[in-house]
Ligand SMILES: Nc1ncnc2c1ncn2[C@@H]1O[C@H](COP(=O)(O)OP(=O)(O)OP(=O)(O)O)[C@@H](O)[C@H]1O
Ligand SMILES: [Zn+2]
């Protein structure tokens with residue numbers, strides 16, 4: 001039999017964690033040693049026994065064959081979650097270019113000895129009949145928060161206190177009286193040892209429609225036949241993807257396997273959370289960024305011990321230590337939040353594919369607007385594609401979308417931010433007591449202040465950006481937080497004529513109130529959601545009808561279900577087209593489609609008005625006709641022409657330094673160094689150029705872009721840059737280099 005070798009990292013506290021050692025796999029262990037195994041190996045001159053993690057298997061060794069040692073034994077039977085995650089970390093390091101330490105920090109939660117925290121739960125003490133009476137009474141008196149609590153109790157007699165406060169937005173002022181009346185008790189339970197018994201009620205089960213059923217059946221067939229692959233569910237907004245996910249989860253946990261569900265944090269609302277709790281009870285755990293490191297560790301501990309089968313959370317939930325993983329689900333697969341902003345800059349979709357293949361699990365991706373990457377793979381047959389083309393709820397139809405040309409409005413004398421068709425529909429809905437969402441696709445930072453005399457915009461002294469006006473009183477830098485009071489006079493020429501330009505959410509709120517004085521208006525953006533729970537508070541108020549109009553940024557378009565919203569207005573759709581990013585058309589299409597998906601989710605007819613200065617842009621035209629295929633084809637043609645992903649791999653090298661001169665020297669030298677190889681391999685190079693925001697926090701940044709269809713060739717170039725910078729400390733001493741692939 002051919003010899004086989006294992007690439008091994010010596011235990012992870014070892015300082016040489018960034019390299020592997022080759023060991024021969026003895027025949028008796030051939031069957032058992034796999035990627036992810038924890039093995040015993042003789043190490044060093046004394047051949048002391050050490051533990052090692054197998055991160056790769058090869059048929060040849062890089063090391064002298066005669067000197068190579070053998071693996072002595074296997075530490076544990078099978079593969080543990082931890083050893084698997086360590087191998088995954090190695091893959092992250094190789095794939096995305098980080099140190100092993102950075103990769104390990106990403107996959108293994110930091111052990112934190114916290115004293116077991118007494119968790120609290122709210123228990124309903126009323127019988128069902130009395131609960132209904134109490135509910136009616138609360139409704140009569142319009143105690144909205146109390147109504148929310150009682151309704152939740154109908155589904156579940158126990159509610160974790162944390163969920164009540166953070167996600168249901170109940171205050172102690174609401175809870176105190178119902179506790180005093182003896183309706184509810186606040187009890188302490190040690191969650192970790194004695195999990196809350198949240199009974200699954202099965203209440204949220206619906207009868208699946210044909211399209212949903214077809215997906216579930218095919219998945220079940222594959223699963224029973226031990227076929228594991230990646231599926232992409234392209235389902236329009238409200239087509240019932242979440243219901244499908246829950247059926248798939250059912251099948252997998254029936255089998256004694258475990259499931260990871262990724263949902264972007266912003267869509268992880270109370271509604272969504274309770275749907276999963278309602279169906280799966282205390283087999284579910286949810287993590288979010290509000291958890292402390294210790295609390296997160298606790299949840300991962302429960303997963304490791306097999307106390308739960310389903311972990312729901314944002315990107316980081318991907319590293320849940322499940323050793324019997326059977327399925328990974330990624331909802332809203334196209335979301336930008338799945339890409340890590342810190343080193344290693346991994347994409348959750350790619351890591352999920354890797355992890356699923358390591359553990360023989362299935363992967364399901366879902367979206368109303370699949371990323372170009374995923375859809376391209378589906379068309380190539382690498383993913384299996386499913387489509388859901390209609391809304392699932394009976395009598396719910398996709399909204400009617402129309403585009404309004406703002407240039408034309410201006411020509412005909414309308415200078416307001418509301419076009420005439422939008423204004424007319426708003427008046428109609430306000431009269432009918434239906435709700436409206438107004439959406440602007442950018443954050444508040446368009447709200448800069450400039451001088452009408454000299455034309456200067458007020459900029460951050462540390463960053464290469466304009467400052468943003470908040471509450472008409474302070475100027476704030478969105479990059480570094482630098483903040484100054486709004487000056488009376490222009491700092492450059494002392495002219496008193498300075499004012500804010502550009503339309504931010506605050507300004508829209510003011511104009512809306514002016515145009516519709518009797519309407520009740522809520523605004524949701526970075527400012528109004530800064531405080532803990534602010535996000536849920538606004539959404540809850542809106543869903544309970546406390547406002548007629550909700551104004552907001554991207555935050556308001558994600559996965560919320562407001563049955564009474566029948567009009568969505570997108571105020572300036574092209575704002576997100578004008579960002580210096582090859583994905584801007586894709587982002588615009590996604591945002592517009594999601595925004596349109598908020599209207600008419602119930603049986604009432606929904607309208608969407610898209611206002612724009614570029615009504616002929618294909619991103620806007622196809623979003624208006626809700627034609628994903630057509631958007632995909634046009635956008636792919638552009639990506640091919642420009643050699644952008646997914647037609648090519650784009651490799652970004654960022655050089656940053658406090659010293660501008662050194663930065664220029666170093667980045668130019670690195671580019672010159674790789675030039676011969678790049679030319680030979682036909683790698684396209686752009687730069688080094690200044691980053692779109694050149695200076696942040698007094699650090700300058702330059703970027704080198706490299707494009708090629710073959711990932712491995714770009715990895716070779718990366719290794720060249722690594723080697724060059726390590727051997728030239730005089731050039732790179734004060735320069736940080738970061739890599740990113742997309
Ligand atoms: N087969 C069905 N019959 C009746 N109602 C359904 C069915 N499937 C889903 N629904 C309901 O339709 C609504 C939308 O379903 P769901 O949230 O699963 O869709 P989705 O595709 O995940 O939506 P989005 O993309 O907007 O997040 C929900 O209220 C859900 O309960
Ligand atoms: Zn001036």
Ligand SMILES: [Zn+2]
Pocket residue numbers: 460461462463477478479480481482697
């Ligand atoms: Zn700044």
